[in-house]
Amino acid sequence: VADGAAILQYLHTLPATRTFVLYPTTDYQVAYLSSQRANLPGNCLTLFPKQDLVDTLMHKERFDALCHASQFPVPATEHVRSSAEIRRVGQHLSFPVIAKTPLKAYKPGLSKAYILSDNDALIAWYDSVQHLHQEFVIQEYIPGPDGAVFFTMQYISANGTLLASFTGRKIRQWRPLSGGTASAEPYYNEFLTNLTYEFFRKAGFWGIGSMEYKQHAQTGEFHMIEPTVCRTDFQEGVAIANGVNIPLIAYQDITGQVVQPGFQKKNARKAWVHVLHERLSRDWYISQKDLTYFKWLVSLCHVRSFDAFSFRDPGPCVLTLRKKITNQGRKLFRKISHDKGKY
Numbered sequence: 001v002a003d004g005a006a007i008l009q010y011l012h013t014l015p016a017t018r019t020f021v022l023y024p025t026t027d028y029q030v031a032y033l034s035s036q037r038a039n040l041p042g043n044c045l046t047l048f049p050k051q052d053l054v055d056t057l058m059h060k061e062r063f064d065a066l067c068h069a070s071q072f073p074v075p076a077t078e079h080v081r082s083s084a085e086i087r088r089v090g091q092h093l094s095f096p097v098i099a100k101t102p103l104k105a106y107k108p109g110l111s112k113a114y115i116l117s118d119n120d121a122l123i124a125w126y127d128s129v130q131h132l133h134q135e136f137v138i139q140e141y142i143p144g145p146d147g148a149v150f151f152t153m154q155y156i157s158a159n160g161t162l163l164a165s166f167t168g169r170k171i172r173q174w175r176p177l178s179g180g181t182a183s184a185e186p187y188y189n190e191f192l193t194n195l196t197y198e199f200f201r202k203a204g205f206w207g208i209g210s211m212e213y214k215q216h217a218q219t220g221e222f223h224m225i226e227p228t229v230c231r232t233d234f235q236e237g238v239a240i241a242n243g244v245n246i247p248l249i250a251y252q253d254i255t256g257q258v259v260q261p262g263f264q265k266k267n268a269r270k271a272w273v274h275v276l277h278e279r280l281s282r283d284w285y286i287s288q289k290d291l292t293y294f295k296w297l298v299s300l301c302h303v304r305s306f307d308a309f310s311f312r313d314p315g316p317c318v319l320t321l322r323k324k325i326t327n328q329g330r331k332l333f334r335k336i337s338h339d340k341g342k343y
């Protein structure tokens with residue numbers, strides 16, 4: 001269920017004799033459960049730091065201010081809430097820029113991010129979407145391909161101890177250059193491990209969290225793009241496939257069990273793929289003549305983990321296939337009914 005009230009109601013039906021650890025999978029769930037932590041059943045454990053910190057790290061404008069206060073590397077950013085403000089952005093930022101909502105907004109017709117090449121394109125874009133949403137973060141776009149996007153996923157205990165860390169690199173995204181992870185692979189990097197932990201430590205954060213970075217194509221510098229906090233990351237499977245099971249380590253810690261810390265090995269190679277998004281990304285890059293089928297296959301030679309398939313846990317794959325078959329069946333039934341109505 002996606003509705004927050006329905007989630008809370010369901011949690012109160014769980015057996016009181018058992019203990020449950022909650023793992024949100026969306027920002028919406030994090031925001032709702034964090035705000036309702038006083039109303040959660042006592043046997044439902046969460047991995048949340050203090051409320052105001054959760055709010056700060058989930059809001060791009062507040063995150064940007066926090067980074068500047070501690071001199072962490074972030075792209076130049078402006079925040080706009082009106083047509084008048086969007087027309088002043090070009091005076092302060094260099095183009096191209098990337099536009100996002102301060103908080104993730106799942107609205108029909110609104111994409112995750114938009115890359116705008118110049119001031120005219122920025123203004124025209126804003127005029128076309130402001131009926132859907134008015135508040136945006138406008139950030140200087142860090143040049144580089146999908147493979148220049150990195151992420152460091154960590155688990156930090158309530159006493160501030162780093163118990164798990166894994167860094168990966170995106171192979172492709174969907175949508176290209178501005179979307180979510182389509183495929184990813186390990187990328188051992190002590191600098192990003194230390195930088196991520198330093199940021200979370202200074203912020204006072206504990207729990208499951210990750211930081212996304214973009215490496216500048218010309219300078220090679222890493223820029224913090226955005227954190228993911230209090231929930232598993234989209235590409236969590238790449239860490240698990242390489243022996244760093246962050247959700248399990250968090251479970252061991254929060255339930256008072258003996259914790260087996262997990263840290264990335266230098267020779268980690270197993271890659272992860274989101275099957276549908278990877279196919280869409282592959283087809284787009286091939287259509288742009290930036291990829292061939294042979295190069296695509298070579299790029300995925302180390303894939304050992306998938307978004308919805310595992311021999312050890314076939315349930316998600318079965319449910320996904322059942323949903324697809326059901327949806328296709330409904331479409332076919334509607335088509336047949338429509339065709340019959342013609343005659």
